[in-house]
Amino acid sequence: MKQKNTKTGFERRVVRKSSRHQVPDLEVIKEISGYNNGREVLGISYMALDCASSQKACKSVKSEISAGSWGGEKLESFCIPLPDHALSSDEEVQMREILSTFKVSFDIRTFGGQSSSIYLSGLSKEMDRAKDAIVKHPLYQANSFYTFPDNWTSTDPSHNALVDVATGSEEFHAVAAKFVGDLPSAIVERVQRVENVLLYKSYQGNLQILHERYSVNGQHILTNEQLIKKLWHGTSQTDPEVVVLSSYGTEKCHSSPSCLWGQGNYFSTTSAYVDRGYAHRSNGLKKMVLFEVITGLACDMNQDRSLLKPPPVPADHWVREKFGEANAPPNLSFDSVTGVTCETRVYITYSTGVAQQYPLYIVSYKTP
Structure with missing residues (x-):
């Protein structure tokens, strides 16, 4: 059925449940959450026996919405x-x-x-x-x-796997050398290459879109070296395999709103910083992830826990000169934020549902 506010004209479709339902039926919520592809506002009506049970039902629905999950999904x-x-x-x-x-x-x-x-x-x-x-x-x-690294085992659209890198290979030593360069006491036990085709395609697509943003008359004004960086990330309590094999990669919802630069995806220029308390621990090993991150135009700023997204690019910023007065995009904002904590430079991205970073390797290691 439909409900209509006679004063405002606002309409919504309502699914009625009988009085025996004193708490929400999550299957019904799932059913209507995708109804009409989100083009119609929906409501759930409960014919509760009393005010208390009605309030309980509403509270349960609000709790599910706040948690961002429906029956475990x-x-x-x-x-x-x-x-x-x-x-x-x-x-x-x-x-x-x-x-x-x-x-x-x-x-x-x-x-x-x-x-x-x-x-x-x-x-x-x-x-x-x-x-x-x-x-x-x-x-x-x-x-x-799209192009893929030559050493990938498959580029099939459904391919999503962790591949062990041979300990005697140049690839292993390159990753291990970058890792122990900042953490010389560590012993690298294992390096796993992440081959997540869908996530990699999405990441490449977003990098291409960023190149288009920073272009004038078809010429890129920022190079790949200026747009991307290889940085370390710790998943703390979450197994890094869950993160790197997901279809969305890191998400800022896993970060605390009280973080130094607000709720975001945090990456470090050194493995030593991540090892201090952000590496995942499992079966006597520590794990962290080497990401390639589209830092783009990064705003260097002091700590600000209230940040929700990168700030706008000021009128006197050098990149506006690169564009020229007539070519600068309207409402241009920075792509990430950067700052220094514990003598380490970190970068923060705030994107949700957009692959602004791609996990390259999981490094498993031990420290004394």
């Missing part, structure tokens, strides 16, 4: 870019028809007639199904031009 957001192709009207209709078969909310955006991105949000299982359908569709395959 995580509420996620994700962006799948098509950096080299702008969907035509017919292609967009085709993609919308595909996505409408899943209980997810979605939005398709096209930028300057040159590229398109598909934004998804919903419960984890439905999100995985929707993403899998997109990346396996011929329309996506035909318009996705």
